[in-house]
Amino acid sequence: MPKIVDHDARRREIAQALWALLRREGPAAVTLRRVAAEAGWSLGAVRHYFASHDALLVHAMELVITRVGERIAALGPDPEPLAILEETLPLDDERRAEAQVWLAFTAVALSDPDLRALRDRTHVALRGLCVRVAGGDAARGELLHAAVDGLALHALLDPAVTTPDRQRALLRAAVARAQEA
Amino acid sequence: MPKIVDHDARRREIAQALWALLRREGPAAVTLRRVAAEAGWSLGAVRHYFASHDALLVHAMELVITRVGERIAALGPDPEPLAILEETLPLDDERRAEAQVWLAFTAVALSDPDLRALRDRTHVALRGLCVRVAGGDAARGELLHAAVDGLALHALLDPAVTTPDRQRALLRAAVARAQEA
Numbered sequence: 001m002p003k004i005v006d007h008d009a010r011r012r013e014i015a016q017a018l019w020a021l022l023r024r025e026g027p028a029a030v031t032l033r034r035v036a037a038e039a040g041w042s043l044g045a046v047r048h049y050f051a052s053h054d055a056l057l058v059h060a061m062e063l064v065i066t067r068v069g070e071r072i073a074a075l076g077p078d079p080e081p082l083a084i085l086e087e088t089l090p091l092d093d094e095r096r097a098e099a100q101v102w103l104a105f106t107a108v109a110l111s112d113p114d115l116r117a118l119r120d121r122t123h124v125a126l127r128g129l130c131v132r133v134a135g136g137d138a139a140r141g142e143l144l145h146a147a148v149d150g151l152a153l154h155a156l157l158d159p160a161v162t163t164p165d166r167q168r169a170l171l172r173a174a175v176a177r178a179q180e181a
Numbered sequence: 182m183p184k185i186v187d188h189d190a191r192r193r194e195i196a197q198a199l200w201a202l203l204r205r206e207g208p209a210a211v212t213l214r215r216v217a218a219e220a221g222w223s224l225g226a227v228r229h230y231f232a233s234h235d236a237l238l239v240h241a242m243e244l245v246i247t248r249v250g251e252r253i254a255a256l257g258p259d260p261e262p263l264a265i266l267e268e269t270l271p272l273d274d275e276r277r278a279e280a281q282v283w284l285a286f287t288a289v290a291l292s293d294p295d296l297r298a299l300r301d302r303t304h305v306a307l308r309g310l311c312v313r314v315a316g317g318d319a320a321r322g323e324l325l326h327a328a329v330d331g332l333a334l335h336a337l338l339d340p341a342v343t344t345p346d347r348q349r350a351l352l353r354a355a356v357a358r359a360q361e362a
Contacts, residue, residue, distance in 0.1 A: 026292030100291065107288035110281065110337060111207030123338055142335070142343070143351050149334055150327030156291060157304055162323070170324050177358055 011049055011059075014039055018060055023097040028104075030056055054108075054115065061105045061118055064098040081133040082175055085148055088126065089171065090155045091164045099152050134178040144178040147171075192230050192240075195220055199241055204278040209285075211237055235289075235296065242286045242299055245279040262314040263356055266329055269307065270352065271336045272345045280333050315359040325359040328352075 017039035021029050031053060036046040050056045071087045072079065090099035102122075109115035130148065131141030151170055155162040162170075198220035202210050213234060217227040231237045252268045253260065271280035283303075290296035311329065312322030332351055336343040343351075 028289065028292040103288050103291065106334070106338070107284050108209065110284065111209040119338065123335075139351060139354065142347070143328060143354055146329075146331030146335055146351065146355075147324055147327045148331065150329065150331030153287070153330055153334070154304075154323070154327055157287065157300065166323070170320060170327065173320065173324055174327075 007049075014041070014046060014049055015059060015063060017041075018056060019063065019097065022060065022101065023093065026100055030060065032056060054112065057101075057105055057108060058115060058118060060101045061115075061122075064101050065118075065122060067094075067098060081129070082172060084129060085133070085171055085175065086168065088148060089152055089167050090159075091167060096156070096159075099156050103153065103156060130178070133175060137178075140178045140180075144174050147174040188230075195222070195227060195230055196240060196244055198222075199237060200244065200278065203241065203282065204274065207281055211241065213237060235293065238282075238286055238289060239296060239299060241282045242296075242303075245282050246299075246303060248275075248279060262310070263353060265310060266314075266352055266356065267349065269329060270333055270348050271340075272348060277337070277340075280337055284334065284337060311359070314356060318359075321359045321361075325355050328355040 014035060018030060018035050021034055021038045032046050032050065033043055035050075035056060036043045039046065050059060068087050072084050075083050075087075087095070090096040105115065106119055109119040126148065127141070127145050130145040131138055134140035134144055148171065151162065151167055151174075155164075155167050195216060199211060199216050202215055202219045211234075213227055213231065214224055216231075216237060217224045220227065231240060249268050253265050256264050256268075268276070271277040286296065287300060290300040307329065308322070308326050311326040312319055315321035315325055329352065332343065332348055332355075336345075336348050
């Protein structure tokens, strides 16, 4: 009987190893070799699913998009904009790992056209949400979007000052300003 | 007679090659090998001045800090906050190259303690300026800082939408809000 390999399950297994490594050591640690060691696999076996470091990084970014999307869906049918935007900020360890992937991916995507499409998709989605929060005003929406991404960046760089409570308070202020007439 | 080598001049020469490469191809192209080729040097000669890729990246970031500092100094004795902040945004090709270094350096520094000190220094300096612009109000200063860094990021990612004129207009709006009572 031929061996049945559940490829989706194996990809999920690699993804879990990738995510564990990422949370523990940051995006710089996410190499094919380290992910293979973390999953207890050979390098060749991991390469079968992810041909390159870029492919791993794309998968990590897709995971971030899926996770954020699932949490937003779980907020219910008509969530507060503030609650949606909070799902994109590094407010706990999980979202901090996501934000690290986002930053690493953004930096690499800037000079790698193959990665740009995925990065642009998240950019355009968050931009659209921010403009809606601003009642359709493009300038106020863009400024809110800049504040949200800047806050995420500062929370990563300086978590002792830009704490979760501080992020929430500043986000609330930014949303209130976006909604001022 | 021993050969006299002007080490500062050689470092400047490498820095010029690094910068030319960076502007043309982005931070991912900045490897010891590519910089050596750009300068017309051997890899070993470049290694004599920059032992690693991190050392090159640190030098690129120091160049950014020097350039921004010189432009701010050139604004005169008591410049407008808006004019100072504009020197940090990617408003032309030169500042765009600087912002690319800033983003690449930030992403790497996040998981590299050796690079953190330099990154933290620029973060703290811009934070201090933003809080002063906000009349000493920490929350309004932090939100301005988030908007400035977010704008720089968006101008890098999406230059067709976040054009230089748009950056200036949004920065002006962000500063005005930071200064509202």
